[in-house]
Amino acid sequence: MTGGISGGGSGGISGGASGGISGSAAAARGSAGAVGGTPAVRGTAGGVAPGAGVNLLALRSHNAALVLDLLRTAGPSGISRLELAERTGLTPQAVSKITARLRADGLAAEAGRRASTGGKPRTVLRLVPEAGHAVGLHLDRDELTAVLCDLTGAVVAERSARLGLGAGAEAVVEGAVGEVESLTAGVASVLGVGVALPGPLDHARGVLHRVTGFPEWDGFPLRDALAGRLGVPVVVDKDTNAAALGVAVGGGGSAGSASAGSAGAVGGSFAYLHLGTGLGAGLVIGGGVHRGARTGAGEFGHQVIQLDGPVCGCGNRGCIEVLCLDAVGRGAVEEAARVLGAGAANLVGLLDIDLVLLGGRTVAAHQEAFVRGVGAVLEERALREGVASVVPVRVAPGGARGVAEGAAQLLLAPLFGRGEG
Incomplete structure (x- = not known):
């Protein structure tokens, strides 16, 4: 395919003092080290295969990321270079160099012109989603x-x-x-x-x-x-x-959808509780996913809340997971929701989070019951503790x-x- 993003030479993406994009293999590893320095790939008739393109996972320059994110959130209507400079704090010259590289590599394109307060109309740029x-x-x-x-x-x-x-x-x-x-x-x-x-x-x-x-x-x-x-x-x-x-x-x-990747983001700190064939939690603290040093955070389903309860698949007794799934299996959805609420209340008390989101196929099958049941437990706790505001409970976006x-x-x-x- 000729539509891939090419690297190297004058058409590649390279770093520099101007705030450009670093394309080193080391940078491609990311913050958690999970992504190796594998070259970027281009599609073929047989699926994914190695290619000669630049590795977009290596575009880790902070300044370039700021520009790319603003292009994404601007959507199809685009954003001008002057606005990019104002919102990022970069100089107009640095923004021009970054956007020139992005355009050369097919990541950005013109989205028309916009009237300015003085002088000639400003050219606005947009992200190219299919790049x-x-x-x-x-x-x-x-x-x-x-x-x-x-x-x-x-x-x-x-x-x-x-x-x-x-x-x-x-x-x-x-x-x-x-x-x-x-x-x-x-x-x-x-x-x-x-x-x-x-x-x-x-x-x-x-x-x-x-x-x-x-x-x-x-x-x-x-x-x-x-x-x-x-x-x-x-x-x-x-x-x-x-x-x-x-x-x-x-x-x-x-x-x-317009700017699908930036619509509906949830800020702050929240817990995502996933009840499907098992039960776990994803924790976002201060806007970032909290994994812990060994990716051990969020093993929410295996909190023991009933010492003489049924045996869980993990080997313990009375875990929230087995209690929830057993209740659902018996058709006692309201009971399952209150058990899940007890675990959610523990998280709220421990981490002082702003929001509880519920997801997973079991929740999807009984959305109202779970939102109502978990919310009731959190409200009861807030009343006991004299807290003025109750942490809200909602179904997570994204569905199945x-x-x-x-x-x-x-x-x-x-x-x-x-x-x-």
Whole structure:
């Protein structure tokens, strides 16, 4: 394909004192070290394959990220160079050099002209969404969901398959590779694949630990296995962290929407509670995903709240996860919601978060009951403690593919200086 983003020479993206974009392989590793210095790729008829393009994951200059993010949030109407300079604090000369590189590499384009207060009309620039794509892959316990997102985070294609973690590593990797290759066939500038699945796992190395219910995955190098087969950078994170990241940066846009990647972002500190085939939490503190030093944060479902309760898949008794799922299985959804509320109240008391978001297929099947039940427990706690305002409870945006879209943001968000944590 000739539409890829080329690197090297005068047409490449390079760093400099002017605030340009650094394209070094070292920078491509990102803040968590999950993305290696794999070259960028271009789509072929057979799916993703190595190419000669510049690695967009290496566009880690702070100044360039500021400009790219403003281009993204401006949407199709665009933004002028003068406005970019005013909002970033960069000099007009630095902005001109950065935008010239972005235009040369196909990332930005003119969006018309805008009247100015004096002098000639200003040229406005916009992000080119189709200049790059990321795959988001959600590996659940019993199914696989894959989405292809453009630079704004808008979903342009999706696939799903009845393939769960219980099929074993070889089958899951083979199935995942097949779905990604089908999804990216003929697509130019594939940045890489973000993979989200139940934890615990090591986000930095892309290695799984003892996934609850599937201990045979312990120690499996999922990132390297997929990267070796696909030839693109791969980032692995917990499903709850990916979903929380998608919410934090404003993912969840649909194809054709304006500025889909920047709409609806949730700021501040919040907890995303995911109740599906299991239960976990994604924590966003001060705008960034809180993973912990060993990606151990958010193992919310395995808080023990009933010492003599039923045995959980993790080996403990009375975990919130097993109590919630048992109640749902008995048709006692209101009971499950109050159990989930007890755990949410613990998080609110411990972290003083601003918002609780609920997601996952079990919540989706009983949205009103869970929002009402969790909210009631938080309200009761607030009344006991004399707190004037109750932490709100809402259903998370993104719906059934929210985790997969968040997984794509594992690749996209760092390009725009977002989602670091």
